[in-house]
Amino acid sequence: MKRRMTALLLAALMVLALAGCGGGNSGSEEVVYVYNWGEYIDESVIPQFEEETGIKVVYDTFETNEAMYPIIEQGQAVYDVVCPSDYMIQKMIANDLLAEINFDNIPNLQYIGQAYMDASQGFDPENKYSVPYTWGTVGILYNTTMVDEPITSWSVLWDEKYSGEILMQKSVRDAFAVALAYQGHSINSTNQDEILAARDLLIEQKPLVQAYVIDQVRDKMIGNEAAIGVIYSGEYLYCKEENPDLAYVVPEEGSCLWFDSWVIPKNAENKENAEKFIDFLCRPDIALKNFEYITYATANTGAMEQIDEETLNDVGIFADQETMDRCEVFTWLGEETEAFYNECWTQVLAE
Amino acid sequence: MSKRFGKQLLAGPYLFWMIAFTIIPLIMMGVKGLTDSQGNFTLNNLMAMGNPVNSQALILSLELSLISTVLCLLLAYPLALILRNMGSGSNSLIVFLFVLPMWMNFLLRTFAWQTLLEKEGVINGLLSALGLPGINIINTPAAIVLGMVYNFLPFMVLPLYNALAKISDDVINAAHDLGANRAQTLVRVLIPQSLPGIISGITMVFVPALTTFVISDILGGAKILLIGNVIEQQFTVSYDWNTGAGLSIVLMIFVLASMALLNIFDKNGEGTVL
Numbered sequence: 001m002k003r004r005m006t007a008l009l010l011a012a013l014m015v016l017a018l019a020g021c022g023g024g025n026s027g028s029e030e031v032v033y034v035y036n037w038g039e040y041i042d043e044s045v046i047p048q049f050e051e052e053t054g055i056k057v058v059y060d061t062f063e064t065n066e067a068m069y070p071i072i073e074q075g076q077a078v079y080d081v082v083c084p085s086d087y088m089i090q091k092m093i094a095n096d097l098l099a100e101i102n103f104d105n106i107p108n109l110q111y112i113g114q115a116y117m118d119a120s121q122g123f124d125p126e127n128k129y130s131v132p133y134t135w136g137t138v139g140i141l142y143n144t145t146m147v148d149e150p151i152t153s154w155s156v157l158w159d160e161k162y163s164g165e166i167l168m169q170k171s172v173r174d175a176f177a178v179a180l181a182y183q184g185h186s187i188n189s190t191n192q193d194e195i196l197a198a199r200d201l202l203i204e205q206k207p208l209v210q211a212y213v214i215d216q217v218r219d220k221m222i223g224n225e226a227a228i229g230v231i232y233s234g235e236y237l238y239c240k241e242e243n244p245d246l247a248y249v250v251p252e253e254g255s256c257l258w259f260d261s262w263v264i265p266k267n268a269e270n271k272e273n274a275e276k277f278i279d280f281l282c283r284p285d286i287a288l289k290n291f292e293y294i295t296y297a298t299a300n301t302g303a304m305e306q307i308d309e310e311t312l313n314d315v316g317i318f319a320d321q322e323t324m325d326r327c328e329v330f331t332w333l334g335e336e337t338e339a340f341y342n343e344c345w346t347q348v349l350a351e
Numbered sequence: 352m353s354k355r356f357g358k359q360l361l362a363g364p365y366l367f368w369m370i371a372f373t374i375i376p377l378i379m380m381g382v383k384g385l386t387d388s389q390g391n392f393t394l395n396n397l398m399a400m401g402n403p404v405n406s407q408a409l410i411l412s413l414e415l416s417l418i419s420t421v422l423c424l425l426l427a428y429p430l431a432l433i434l435r436n437m438g439s440g441s442n443s444l445i446v447f448l449f450v451l452p453m454w455m456n457f458l459l460r461t462f463a464w465q466t467l468l469e470k471e472g473v474i475n476g477l478l479s480a481l482g483l484p485g486i487n488i489i490n491t492p493a494a495i496v497l498g499m500v501y502n503f504l505p506f507m508v509l510p511l512y513n514a515l516a517k518i519s520d521d522v523i524n525a526a527h528d529l530g531a532n533r534a535q536t537l538v539r540v541l542i543p544q545s546l547p548g549i550i551s552g553i554t555m556v557f558v559p560a561l562t563t564f565v566i567s568d569i570l571g572g573a574k575i576l577l578i579g580n581v582i583e584q585q586f587t588v589s590y591d592w593n594t595g596a597g598l599s600i601v602l603m604i605f606v607l608a609s610m611a612l613l614n615i616f617d618k619n620g621e622g623t624v625l
Contacts, residue, residue, distance in 0.1 A: 211572025342589040350404040
């Protein structure tokens with residue numbers, strides 16, 4: 001769920017570049033087309049993979065699941081390996097866009113923790129299509145110098161005391177997850193009354209919100225622009241390093257547990273190379289490198305063995321079992337419910 | 352005959368460009384906008400503009416872009432007059448300085464305004480260092496208008512300057528000889544003569560201001576929804592290209608209508624873009 005601004009700028013260029021070079025698998029040279037979130041891999045990993053396997057990597061980035069989806073669906077560019085999030089993987093499976101992965105080609109799968117494979121079954125029921133890469137929670141990042149009491153509940157996002165100090169996620173599912181969880185409903189609710197009640201809560205909250213942003217929650221919180229922000233746990237480690245006053249909590253009412261996993265599109269032209277690439281990323285030393293660069297929790301137990309105790313025991317970064325039990329993984333809700341959510345979200349933004 | 356053919360050949364690239372990047376996309380948009388997701392003909396996508404959320408956004412967009420256009424005109428006209436009176440040569444530096452920021456990416460300049468206007472931003476830092484109260488306009492319509500005026504002002508200044516520079520000094524001297532004072536010269540000679548430039552400037556500012564979604568997103572904190580944002584949401588988040596295209600068509604009708612309205616004033620038809 002990495003969404004960074006540079007990715008937006010790059011994506012535009014990348015799409016253009018692809019129009020020129022995508023699809024053409026020239027000559028006998030082995031190649032793999034990779035489509036990933038912006039800043040979601042240690043840059044040195046790609047040349048290392050090329051050197052060790054002789055497979056050339058063509059690497060492109062996207063900013064949101066929603067921006068990635070039509071590119072894959074319409075085959076505007078053909079990719080061999082993509083890194084979407086949970087509910088989007090489910091949607092891609094439902095629309096028959098993904099190929100079953102041949103796990104014989106991915107021996108390093110043994111390093112991916114069983115708990116993450118189990119949790120992935122929420123969107124990939126038989127673990128046939130996806131290999132977990134990063135995971136985490138959605139929670140509240142807050143500045144301990146601006147907030148007096150320890151935060152434990154989503155209710156703080158409706159507290160008049162923090163008017164103008166609150167940053168919300170500008171993303172329909174995340175924003176509704178906050179309101180639904182606060183009311184004690186499932187974040188995957190398909191009940192129209194519950195969704196409408198959540199919409200009303202978000203409208204009620206709007207005067208208190210400083211801005212609806214995605215990537216900028218991180219930068220604004222580091223720069224003391226706001227006291228409270230809804231954020232992905234993956235950003236927390238970086239934020240804490242830049243501004244030690246920041247703390248992260250997953251509210252007691254529960255929240256979203258998310259996964260970004262590698263998948264292979266059905267129309268991939270270099271499926272075996274894609275599997276080699278996934279296998280490479282599952283190697284503990286590579287997974288560790290990536291964790292240190294992107295700071296999003298890794299699903300690789302081999303890499304976790306080499307991470308220091310303090311980081312590993314920080315439930316903000318690596319959620320513990322108790323936190324995970326409180327959380328729910330996003331699932332795809334079908335076209336109709338999705339449209340209903342979008343309509344309600346537009347009403348919130350327009351209010 | 353062959354000479355003529357050669358000339359026509361020169362128009363080829365433009366023809367290709369217009370067909371590939373204007374005509375075909377317009378047809379695609381028209382088709383998307385007039386069909387539903389199953390491909391059946393419908394007017395529902397156009398009617399979607401009547402939905403209170405969308406019509407509110409359109410009205411707000413019209414308001415903000417109108418305000419921005421008026422502000423741009425008020426700021427740009429005196430500047431264009433000054434540039435004209437300075438004569439060619441000494442004014443080139445000013446024109447250069449004015450156009451210089453446009454060398455930088457539009458998105459980056461808008462982000463820079465966000466950094467300037469933020470609560471802990473540069474402007475408030477300076478103000479508080481001077482012991483003055485801070486300003487708090489970020490994430491309000493005022494910030495959006497500021498962003499529009501800043502970004503689109505050069506598009507107003509340049510056509511105005513071009514139109515004013517074309518007016519001969521003799522005309523102005525004649526007005527003075529016939530007893531017109533400075534104000535009368537401005538109202539009765541300069542403004543009427545520069546009307547094509549004014550019209551062209553208004554279109555160049557009003558149209559991008561009406562359709563922007565980036566400025567409202569960055570400087571409005573996504574709290575203020577303009578019609579551009581609604582359409583962007585339809586395309587990216589909702590993935591409903593039919594409604595998005597339908598709304599775009601309605602917006603385009605508004606743009607065309609406002610240009611037609613302006614054309615009435617510009618009888619010579621010199622300045623308009625269409």
